[in-house]
Amino acid sequence: MENKGNKRFYFGITLIAIGGILILERLNLIPWSLADLLISWQMLLIAIGVFSLIGGNRTGGTILIVIGGFFLVPEMIDVPNEIRRLYWPMILVAIGAALLFRHNGCQSRMERGTGGEDINQFDDFVIFGGREIFINAQELKGGRATSIFGGIEYDFRQAKLSPQGAFVDTISVFGGCGIKVPLDWNVRNEVTTVFGAFTDKRGDTFQHSQYDPSKTIVIRGFTIFGGFEVKHV
Template identity: 30%
Template sequence: MKDRSIFGIILVLLGIGFLLEQFDIISFNNIISSYWPIILIVIGVVGLLKKGSSKIGNAILLILGILFQVRNLGLIDINLFKLFWPIILIIIGVNIIFSKNKVSNNEDFRDSSDGMSARVSLEDRIDEFVILSGMEINIGSQEFKGGKITAIMGGVELDLRDAKLHNNKATININTVMGGAEIHIPETWKVEHSGTPILGGFSSKKRVKIDSNSPVLKINYTLIMGGIEVK
């Protein structure tokens, strides 16, 4: 099921609930105040089951939804906002631990003009993690398949203008915490994106020339006080 369909179903159910309350059939406000975290749980579960989605973002939504729900039911009595950052750090830490990261003979390092560490790579996949720093990556692969980027209080600039996509499609999963990513793509590529912005946002300023056969770059993201910009 597509994300827009799930969102539409949620809106329909909310509308029906408020309508029934207007006829004094149910007390929908009380139901919402007690069970609104179920919306987070549903979105998180669907996202985790969705192929190619951002697992970190959906795991955060699922865990927060469960914690808010058990609190609303009176099963625990704690300030959940105090748990927010520790939970996020644990999830990101686990993700980093199990991430595959390697240095290849197909990579070369150099210093960019703005002082960031820059790398030229011919690898078909990327798996990058930056914290309190920046990284510039220029991809030259002619069979680029996508990968993963995690930025914590740092930034990643990804240049794909010299790359070609494997079978005309690739997926990049991006997770940021007080960080960001800037992606440069050829004007003939089409960009599809979906994700979870928490005090963050996604923007595309690229003026593209696309048709039905254009390569498709899909970006799945979780943004916590961060952003992604496609140029």
């Protein structure tokens, strides 16, 4: 509740700032070029990145801030064309480094918690392809799912959650991830989406069922030109 309240607070501050900038621009108190810079797609990425950091998604937030900042600099100063040509390679290097850092950090936490490989956890990476995975772990703790120009779908309907619940860290870039879950599971969305969506397709069947709050799976991470889907069948 505190985390959601913080997000609403900072989102409210952002709306006030945007409205204030537009008012000042309409009153000719600031040049339109400055207003155009402050209200741009680059600043939108930076703002989403800041929200992600506030929400605890450090990897996704950092990547979005870096991408937004990279493309914001040429709007502020004159950047030689030779350097502009290096932008996308530098962004790819930055994203790759962030993914490696995230992988090492998560791997260390998993090893500290289990003493080695754990069948109740998963770590899957898909690029330019697709994969369907059936998991019947009896104390599912969660894992990581990364899809780039591809897709991953998990079937958890025969699995049981650990007493502490489960967490799924997802990264989707021009791709997607989906899960099939029992109707009594509570799915909590903490995914940051950019030009994508998080959808729960359990529909009326889920609305008329009684889910168990103690069976909670938390989905976190980020999607760029991708999405995350929850369904039962």
